[in-house]
Amino acid sequence: VTAARAPRAWILATGSELTRGETRDANGPFLAAELTVLGIGVERIALLPDEPAVLARAIAEAQAAADVVLVSGGLGPTADDHTVRVVAEVFGRPVRRHPEAERRMRERVLRRVASESEIPENYWKQSEVVEGAEVLLNPVGLAPGMLLDTARGVLVVLPGVPRELEAMFSELAAPRLLARLGARFALEAPRIFRAKILGHPESWAEARIQALGIDFARVEYGISARPGELLVKFIAHRAPDHAYVDQVRSLLEREFAADILVLPEGLGARENDLEHSRLVHEALLASGLTVAAAESCTAGLIAKRLTDHAGSSASFLGGVAAYADRVKEAVLGVPPALIREHGAVSEAVCAAMARGARRLFGADLAVATTGVAGPGGGSPEKPVGLVYVALAAPPGAGGGEETVEVERHRFWGDRRNVRALAALRALELLRRAAVSATARAAAGAAAAGRRARGPGNG
Ligand code: ATP
Secondary structure, X not given: OOOOOOOEEEEEEEXXXXXXXXXXXXXXXXXXXXXXXXXXXXXXXXXXXXXXHHHHHHHHHHHHHOOEEEEEOOOOOOOOOOHHHHHHHHHOOOEEEOHHHHHHHHHHHOOOOXXXXXXXXXXXXXXXXXXXXXXXXXXXXXXXXXXXXOOOOEEEEEOOOHHXXXXXXXXXXXXXXXXXXXXXXXOOOOEEEEEEEEOOOHHHHHHHHHOOOOOOOOOEEEEEEEOOEXXXXXXXXXXXXXXXXXXXXXXXXXXXXXXXXXXXXXXXXXXXXXXXXXXXXXXXXXXXXXXEEEEOOOOOHHHHHHOOOOOHHHOEEEEEEOOOHHHHHHOOOOOHHHHHHHOOOOHHHHHHHHHHHHHHHOOXXXXXXXXXXXXXXXXXXXXXXXXXXXXXXXXXXXXXXXXEEEEEEEOOOOHHHXXXXXXXXXXXXXXXXXXXXXXXXXXXXHHHHHHHHOOOOO
16 A cells, blocks of 8 residues: 655664764764655654664664664674664564675775684674665675665665765665655655845844745745854645745745845755855856955955865955055055045945955956944944945946945944854855856857857858
């Protein structure tokens, strides 16, 4: 009988280093994200010590409660590796050495030792499997994993080393899991929409999202915050709701306009943590544009973020931490009269800084920041959190002057947060400029292609 529901999973990560708090569990989050993308809901992630009795109880409970049980760790050669024996006991089956796993282990170890007699007996423990299990030969390590049918669904045993677990899950376990579950459950890959909302506190953004009239029965919704950056996620689990995601998207885009950054769909399961600066970096590389920065209140933060990613030398030329007025004048060529008249924290000075950096470094794009990061230095006219962010860009296709846009922001929070938000905004201006330059170049190339083919030639 086909159950018309999605399968539910429990994940059991074993290892006393986890329950003692020495190692942070990497396998639970990895597997949970992968299962979600496959359309398998995760009900529980548990950490268990290397104690056979605890393990046996947990596995017995899990297989009675969940359709899919994933166990990680405890497949190694040492005395604290119990998983195979415990699973065998829970299933009432014997343990066997797997000939192919044994052969691979022999081959590997004989490169290091002269004869088989030197191999300690416990080494072979890593070739043990439960009789009747489907064996998953380790693509990167030695200990094989296993797939076993349970009354409700499937139990999967995977190695503990995250690199091994990830390779084995993705290459071997996931396709087999889907094949086995497909006959018994409604398995649909959900449509997952992710976007970053930049520069809004979580509670404000949340209130505005709640007011949009989104039907949360059709899409699962989540929001998580990092300084200045929110990740919102909408998951349409059922195929009939997939198209609804487009409506949600346009509601959000209308609401957050310039402050929303829609992430490409179909990213890997774990790309939740995709940093904004990486998106900026990739957009700049794709555009082929070069970049410079003139930073007063951020004093190097923008330069740091731009160079956090390998390959940034193709786009980032350099920056000036122009903290003192004298540096703004001497290095960036900001006219002293401008600073006297408007003050260093002003639209005019910010624009002049961006122009100056563009000229100084010979860059295509330059960003500038000047503001009051606090906690001191604020005034009624120029309060703490006031930051100007400017972008200088080449003249448009029609020629003429370089363009400079300046934004005035009132950021919140402490000094650290104000600076982080200022840098984030500057990076976002760069990203947008790079994305539109890439789009213009693509449109230009397409038009040139049409002209080259000419009428009647294509
Ligand atoms: P192998 O047989 O390949 O050695 P194993 O199944 O024996 O792997 P464990 O002995 O449980 O795995 O763990 C090996 C190492 O992998 C641990 O020392 C730990 O550093 C790491 N590890 C295990 N489980 C996790 C986890 N859930 N998250 C992060 N690291 C883990």
